[in-house]
Amino acid sequence: xxxxxxxxxxxxxxxxxxxxxxxxxxxxxxxxxxxxxxxxxxxxxxxxxxxxxxxxxxxxxxxxxxxxxxxxxxxxxxxxxxxxxxxxxxxxxxxxxxxxxxxxxxxxxxxxxxxxxxxxxxxxxxxxxxxxxxxxxxxxxxxxxxxxxxxxxxxxxxxxxxxxxxxxxxxxxxxxxxxxxxxxxxxxxxxxxxxxxxxxxxxxxxxxxxxxxxxxxxxxxxxxxxxxxxxxxxxxxxxxxxxxxxxxxxxxxxxxxxxxxxxxxxxxxxxxxxxxxxxxxxxxxxxxxxxxxxxxxxxxxxxxxxxxxxxxxxxxxxxxxxxxxxxxxxxxxxxxxxxxxxxxxxxxxxxxxxxxxxxxxxxxxxxxxxxxxxxxxxxxxxxxxxxxxxxxxxxxxxxxxxxxxxxxxxxxxxxxxxxxxxxxxxxxxxxxxxxxxxxxxxxxxxxxxxxxxxxxxxxxxxxxxxxxxxxxxxxxxxxxx
Ligand code: ADP
Numbered sequence: 001x002x003x004x005x006x007x008x009x010x011x012x013x014x015x016x017x018x019x020x021x022x023x024x025x026x027x028x029x030x031x032x033x034x035x036x037x038x039x040x041x042x043x044x045x046x047x048x049x050x051x052x053x054x055x056x057x058x059x060x061x062x063x064x065x066x067x068x069x070x071x072x073x074x075x076x077x078x079x080x081x082x083x084x085x086x087x088x089x090x091x092x093x094x095x096x097x098x099x100x101x102x103x104x105x106x107x108x109x110x111x112x113x114x115x116x117x118x119x120x121x122x123x124x125x126x127x128x129x130x131x132x133x134x135x136x137x138x139x140x141x142x143x144x145x146x147x148x149x150x151x152x153x154x155x156x157x158x159x160x161x162x163x164x165x166x167x168x169x170x171x172x173x174x175x176x177x178x179x180x181x182x183x184x185x186x187x188x189x190x191x192x193x194x195x196x197x198x199x200x201x202x203x204x205x206x207x208x209x210x211x212x213x214x215x216x217x218x219x220x221x222x223x224x225x226x227x228x229x230x231x232x233x234x235x236x237x238x239x240x241x242x243x244x245x246x247x248x249x250x251x252x253x254x255x256x257x258x259x260x261x262x263x264x265x266x267x268x269x270x271x272x273x274x275x276x277x278x279x280x281x282x283x284x285x286x287x288x289x290x291x292x293x294x295x296x297x298x299x300x301x302x303x304x305x306x307x308x309x310x311x312x313x314x315x316x317x318x319x320x321x322x323x324x325x326x327x328x329x330x331x332x333x334x335x336x337x338x339x340x341x342x343x344x345x346x347x348x349x350x351x352x353x354x355x356x357x358x359x360x361x362x363x364x365x366x367x368x369x370x371x372x373x374x375x376x377x378x379x380x381x382x383x384x385x386x387x388x389x390x391x392x393x394x395x396x397x398x399x400x401x402x403x404x405x406x407x408x409x410x411x412x413x414x415x416x417x418x419x420x421x422x423x424x425x426x427x428x429x430x431x432x433x434x435x436x437x438x439x440x441x442x443x444x445x446x447x448x449x450x451x452x453x454x455x456x457x458x459x460x461x462x463x464x465x466x467x468x469x470x471x472x473x474x475x476x477x478x479x480x481x
Pocket of ligand 1: 155156177181182212213216217232
């Protein structure tokens with residue numbers, strides 16, 4: 001990795017140029033595993049965002065008019081460069097937000113795939129020809145790029161959330177202004193260094209880092225931005241939806257989740273336990289599709305808890321930069337306080353601690369992988385997103401009962417269940433009120449399938465052909481001759 005990241009101020013990328021914040025302001029990005037400075041980064045605001053939007057708006061007609069194949073060439077080059085630079089990108093992710101390096105490498109592979117898949121999918125943006133009601137009329141439907149896009153992304157998947165938006169937007173013919181999370185700008189900056197090497201036309205891709213409030217406001221208020229795409233918390237998403245109403249801007253929202261994970265008595269318990277480990281402890285539980293509530297059928301509860309506790313106890317906590325680490329730190333003090341509170345609250349309300357339950361050491365951001373049995377709906381952990389390595393375990397007796405419990409939430413992003421009964425797999429999958437359902441599958445995310453939530457988990461989908469649709473407008477043309 002280039003050591004200069006530790007000393008040189010990292011900048012914004014506007015209209016094909018690297019630039020300081022106009023105020024000269026910078027801030028330090030800290031490594032949650034060591035508390036050391038990873039990078040010093042320019043801290044931009046309204047003016048920089050305005051310029052970036054102008055650049056995207058000026059570039060839009062020229063980018064939109066390229067053929068899909070021409071746009072695909074750029075995206076494919078970026079895909080190839082990302083894979084070549086996998087290690088440097090992955091290390092930056094681990095240094096900035098703590099995830100184990102193996103997971104960071106996996107994130108870069110997936111992130112790159114979003115570019116390749118959308119580059120190809122862009123070639124299949126079809127219109128329609130509608131049967132006419134008159135011999136002298138022709139009715140056509142065109143799909144056109146929506147316009148310059150404002151994107152706001154979170155810190156838990158700093159690179160793949162960016163390319164999951166950038167890929168379909170650019171493939172559809174849109175231009176792009178991105179604000180990454182303030183905690184994880186370095187990996188976005190590294191990606192933009194690769195973007196610079198690909199030589200996208202000036203203004204097609206712009207990076208603004210800094211004040212969430214000011215950058216977000218400018219994206220919302222500037223009429224040149226035609227679409228907002230956001231991944232983050234439901235609270236911020238609601239605010240953005242409200243603000244978007246002023247100009248009726250199109251929005252895609254990928255918000256919070258509260259995933260149920262159901263283990264039926266007929267399941268392969270070994271596979272189900274492995275699924276829990278991946279779903280709950282990957283990224284230290286800091287993903288929006290993470291298991292939040294673990295429902296185990298009463299007849300297999302004791303057996304499953306023993307099996308699972310053994311697996312949880314064998315997880316290796318540590319600095320994500322070490323190859324053998326399986327569970328890294330949480331992202332910051334606020335995150336760990338929330339987890340500590342939820343554990344304390346659960347134990348006060350009758351939860352039984354099977355393992356973990358506390359920080360590894362005081363003054364550190366590592367939290368032990370935790371299992372709490374005898375969980376009940378009145379605990380905060382049962383309805384608030386945890387975003388940490390803690391799984392509450394509930395028991396149930398019947399299929400109907402667990403479906404009702406699983407659906408009892410305002411969220412509707414991902415749900416999982418394990419069973420070997422074919423009929424049950426169909427019944428339960430259809431009744432779960434979630435955008436994504438994993439049946440005997442704890443890792444359903446792939447680039448070619450639609451990802452997104454129902455209820456308060458969001459609007460729109462990312463990935464699949466649905467992901468490209470989000471960046472297109474439908475135009476109906478009636479031709480009389
Ligand atoms: P997370 O905790 O996953 O980062 P947030 O919703 O807090 O979720 O943040 C997601 C992204 O939204 C980040 O890039 C953050 O800086 C940005 N953000 C936070 N508050 C606002 C806001 N008021 N307006 C625009 N963007 C915001």
